[in-house]
Amino acid sequence: MSTTSTLNAARPADRGPPAWTHWLDLGDRALAVVLLAPAAILLALIIVYPVLRLGYTSFFSLSLTSGLPAEFVGFENYSLMLEDPVFWETTWNTVLITLITVPGALLVGLALALLANLPFGVQWPVRLSLLIPWALPLSFAGLIFAWFFHSEYGVVNDVLMRLGFEGIIWFNSPNWAFAAICLTIIWKTSSFMALIILAGLQTIPRSLYEAADVDGAGRIRQFFEITLPLLKPSIVVALIFRTITALQTFDIPYMMTGGGPGTSTATLAMYIHQNTVSFLDLGYGSALAVVMFALSMCVTAVYLRAIRTKE
Template sequence: MSQAVADRQETEERQTVGGRFARLMDMGDGALAFWLLLPTAVLLLAIIVYPVCRLIYTSFLSLSLTSGLPASFAGLQNYRDMFADPVFWSSFWNTVIITVVTVPGALVVGMALALIANIPFRQRWAFRLALLVPWALPLAFCGLIFAWFFQSDYGIVNDVLRRLGLPTVIWFNSYAWATVAICLTTIWKTSSFMALIILAGLQTIPRSLYEAAEIDGAGRVRQFFEITLPLLRPAIAVALIFRTITALQTFDIPYTMTRGGPGTSTVTLAMYIRQNTVDFLDLGYGSALAVAMFALSMIVTVFYLRMIRRGA
């Protein structure tokens, strides 16, 4: 008798579990999407939203680990100090200049490399493989390599200038020449990234469009401006968003090449944030600088997204 009762209870439990599973599978699309996206939302809150909110909160505090004083609410004082800080404005404009120069430069060079890599020839695989080399190298390693290239006494660049009978340049003793060296290094490093994204976009363009254009008598230049470039706009927009954001956060290449010199003339915003938070241990002021860089990145991202939406 007890065995029959136990079997009946087990059957009822199985039916209950089965009914719950059936109800779970029969939930609507909205409920299913909610439960599927919930882990991702929690993860984003943990690794993105909370740190950003904590950063903004810290930017309103007077928190210097070298003062020995406890953290206190400072209101907008860190931001007032930031706007009155000449080094902040110098680092801000250095960052803007590097972004304005290197992003279009990397786009032009990357476009040329992608178009070459898209040409059907026998050694195309080797050329495409070579595109990965600059992109795969660490940023700090690239900075050290090009710091040696631009070294005034034994660097390759000055050696080439001597062989051509041209005057040599002391690259890192001048703000202008140091900025040129940093921008050239950054363009070399990042153009391969642009080329890979643009090459992926080129692969999606149907060959039949070019064949129809050739039948209509359109030359290669006209095909590029009327077929290739318009159809590449989504890929170019994605490449520009990523490249611009990373350019605004430039740190490794100028840090390893010039250490911000001569003086503080080539310090970027990311370098100045690192100096205040790591060297000076002023977490409140460093957080205010980081909020400024975050706001600048968001403004640029929104600008690009509006362009994409308007183009679509």
């Protein structure tokens, strides 16, 4: 017998890949589950568990200043909320800020995005100007505009007096203080809207505008028949993010007025902060936070339903 024949006889039969490698041969659905499992676990730890814990705490009377142990009270915190005039005032202020600043930021952001999308020779200064308001911390923006609207040495009153108008004591009047806060929020958040809309503008083919020019369509007609319809997905995404953050408004009113005069400019987030951090009433503060979370989810559901209906 030859050497080659001897080696072939001594070689064990081919049994295929080891058994432990069979788990690698997954179907599409199983592979998707394996790949998404780490992200799902992480989201459960940092989002689902805190929300469930918040809802659980809202059913207890838990005040750290009383020194008493937590006591289960059911829906008592929610019933107290319905009888709390400050809750209704801060909730109304939050809704009003949302109704004013979200459309205002959308209109200003749309104008800024259209301006930044123009064929400038050098576009980076225009687009950089969009990043500056967005990059500023909210509390810092609130401090800046609190100085702008100061009744004695603020820039706004100085401009008004130079134009022949009388200066306004902005933060002593609930209406003027609320207007100053809304203007500040619109300035701060319009750049965020502009960046999202500008990204949408970049996806619109230039060939559509060239064809419209050939057909004799003017700029206004092109905007309403080409630009605006194709921008709807970007606008909806911007509205969802902006509305949720508007319902959670805290930093700018807190830094500008502290909620004053009285509670006329206080928001629901500020009232939650007051109860949980200042008063250490974790039970009632958790119930307030649950309401704000539910309000945010309802608004998001309305937007998503509108998108699905249009599709």
